[in-house]
Amino acid sequence: MSASGTAAAGQVEQMLRQVTPGRYDAYEALLRALATPSAGRLWMLLWQGRSGDPDARYGSMEVDGYFYVPCVTSAQELSASGWTRGYEVTDALEAARALYPDHHGLWLNPHAPGGGLGIPWLDLRRVTAGLDRQPAGPLRLSEPAIEVPQFYALLVQNAHRTPAVRALRRAWVQPALGAPYLAVGLDVYETSPAAVESVRAMMSQSVGVVPDGLAVSTVAMADDHDPVALWMRANARPFYDRDAHGPAGSGRGGYGYPAVH
Structure with missing residues (x-):
């Protein structure tokens, strides 16, 4: 050497x-x-x-x-x-x-x-x-306690208009180093380039109403090696589930969050 x-x-x-x-x-x-x-x-x-x-x-x-x-x-x-x-x-x-x-x-x-x-x-x-x-472990994961109903409502509305999205989950992530953040778990039907771009656009259109100082990150629920995705699969109820919302365009909100008009 x-x-x-x-x-x-x-x-x-x-x-x-x-x-x-x-x-x-x-x-x-x-x-x-x-x-x-x-x-x-x-x-x-x-x-x-x-x-x-x-x-x-x-x-x-x-x-x-x-x-x-x-x-x-x-x-x-x-x-x-x-x-x-x-x-x-x-x-x-x-x-x-x-x-x-x-x-x-x-x-x-x-x-x-x-x-x-x-x-x-x-x-x-x-x-x-x-x-x-990737966040530095060990991670402390929990249900989000922070109230951002406007963000959730807008995200549900935009998800309903994005056919690639099957469901959305959420978690509050506190890394060993760095600031805590809100993670949004994306469960999608497909990962074609067009589908990925539509989901990226959905998030971009939604995060504008996030309060200053709150960091938001996305996690692919299909990732079998992501600890946040694994936690959300086991512990986080979807706050948007297309299969539970009926036909697209029904205008229903997600788990207590009304649709935004």
Whole structure:
């Protein structure tokens, strides 16, 4: 490894040493290092086979009901771990893309004092999608307590005029870092470019009545890997449901919110 590569690997280890319980800022810095191609190199521990073998398999560990793939952060840590089986050096982004769809996270340096650190699959998804595009966990999710009936009523009206929309849900999201916001869950019939554009236009036409200072974000209910969508599926009753509203154009409101004329 070149001097610059060694320094990059050292960045991950430096960030890792700063992570302690409650230090979400340090944890986010570690995720940013892992998301940087020059820095996020990992030595993945193979339980079976050698690097490049078609039958090679990563190791696996379960902690508190969640699954992780163990890895180390440098050749020096590999030596310190005493691992005698195969290993594979890979980019953290590549590993994250491969692991999170199967709901596997990464466990960094499990041999280290204290047992190392686990990166759950939800955070690997954030690493691949862009840390600024996904809220920082752990998330606190609840029914929205803030009253914005004008926004909901206008959104219901516009949804009724947007054939791609099947249903709408909502949640109040409080990230570990950053301001809380209102999430609107979009359940759609199709995801063709025309349908996506019609839904985008629906939201654009509706958010103008949102009070200043209230952030609103949208979530695709079909996303099986989004924690907000998963929470809304399990806990949030739709405030608009086309199937419960009868024929399009009936003018009915949604769950207590009258239609806007």
